[in-house]
Amino acid sequence: MANEQLNSGNPRVDIEYRRKKNAEEMKHQVITFALMIFLTLIAFVAVAYEGFTGWFIVPFILLLAVVQVIFQLFYFMHMSHEGHEAPKLFMYTGVLIAFVTILCYTTIIWW
Amino acid sequence: MHVEEKMTVETWPAAPEKQTLDAKNKFLGFWLFLGGETVLFASLFATYLALKDSVPRSDMPLAKDLFEIPLVFAMTMILLTSSLTSVYAMYHMKNFNFKKMQVWLGITVILGLAFLGLEIYEFNHYVHEFGHTFTSSAFGSAFYTLVGFHGAHVAFGLLWITTLIIRNSKRGLNLYNAPKYYVASLYWHFIDVVWVFIFTVVYLMGMVG
Numbered sequence: 671m672a673n674e675q676l677n678s679g680n681p682r683v684d685i686e687y688r689r690k691k692n693a694e695e696m697k698h699q700v701i702t703f704a705l706m707i708f709l710t711l712i713a714f715v716a717v718a719y720e721g722f723t724g725w726f727i728v729p730f731i732l733l734l735a736v737v738q739v740i741f742q743l744f745y746f747m748h749m750s751h752e753g754h755e756a757p758k759l760f761m762y763t764g765v766l767i768a769f770v771t772i773l774c775y776t777t778i779i780w781w
Numbered sequence: 782m783h784v785e786e787k788m789t790v791e792t793w794p795a796a797p798e799k800q801t802l803d804a805k806n807k808f809l810g811f812w813l814f815l816g817g818e819t820v821l822f823a824s825l826f827a828t829y830l831a832l833k834d835s836v837p838r839s840d841m842p843l844a845k846d847l848f849e850i851p852l853v854f855a856m857t858m859i860l861l862t863s864s865l866t867s868v869y870a871m872y873h874m875k876n877f878n879f880k881k882m883q884v885w886l887g888i889t890v891i892l893g894l895a896f897l898g899l900e901i902y903e904f905n906h907y908v909h910e911f912g913h914t915f916t917s918s919a920f921g922s923a924f925y926t927l928v929g930f931h932g933a934h935v936a937f938g939l940l941w942i943t944t945l946i947i948r949n950s951k952r953g954l955n956l957y958n959a960p961k962y963y964v965a966s967l968y969w970h971f972i973d974v975v976w977v978f979i980f981t982v983v984y985l986m987g988m989v990g
Contacts, residue, residue, distance in 0.1 A: 710858070714850060731981050735977050738977050742977070746868055753796075756813075757812035761812070764819030776831060
């Protein structure tokens with residue numbers, strides 16, 4: 671919440687400053703989006719190409735997915751902004767439990 | 782600042798989604814919910830991975846027989862784009878531009894509907910062309926539970942955002958409804974987060990074998 675109080679004494683100046691800041695952030699969001707599309711394309715091409723083995727593709731596309739989700743959480747959902755300590759705690763805890771659950775189901779449980 | 786105070790561009794705060802106590806609570810509570818949703822979807826992913834390709838008869842379709850790249854690619858692009866359009870909506874919310882925010886949310890809803898339509902087509906295709914149903918195999922149950930749960934989230938998100946658009950259409954933006962919009966957009970992004978793992982783990986890894 672770094673930009674919660676922006677008082678220069680002149681509301682017009684404040685608004686223009688904030689607009690500029692918001693526009694700048696929006697530009698970064700569009701760049702993030704382009705990167706996400708790019709990562710998605712690589713993942714689909716890697717699978718469609720059929721020249722790689724599963725041993726390479728699976729970890730590779732999982733890595734791409736993780737990177738893309740980090741973009742989504744930290745930029746689109748603003749988790750990189752200040753005042754997101756509690757959301758980070760909740761999400762990291764969720765991810766930890768998620769990881770252990772999936773690890774457990776794919777290794778020590780058999781069907 | 783009072784919650785239902787009539788706001789102007791001059792009085793609109795920089796972080797309207799966290800201005801009031803109600804908003805702060807909503808923000809915190811919603812992120813806690815998303816942490817819980819992460820665990821919920823993880824259990825569905827874990828179940829799917831454990832039961833993938835578990836079919837009772839060898840003539841039944843497996844993941845690599847079912848999935849096709851073009852449809853999944855189209856669905857992925859549509860949902861990813863809808864995530865960006867809701868970012869645009871929140872950008873206009875911060876600039877106190879109610880009309881543009883509503884328009885971008887409207888576009889988000891249309892893209893969400895397109896996604897849902899393709900998913901319905903996809904499920905219908907699997908059921909009628911392959912006999913791959915919810916009860917045909919453990920693989921089928923796990924697949925439809927995971928992907929269907931995500932689809933249900935999309936459907937709920939669409940209802941939610943549409944309700945917000947209609948309910949507030951004559952009200953305009955204020956500190957009472959800004960956090961509601963913000964939280965709904967967080968939910969929509971989270972749906973995309975889950976889909977990133979679905980297209981990777983279910984579809985792409987399914988096609989790899």
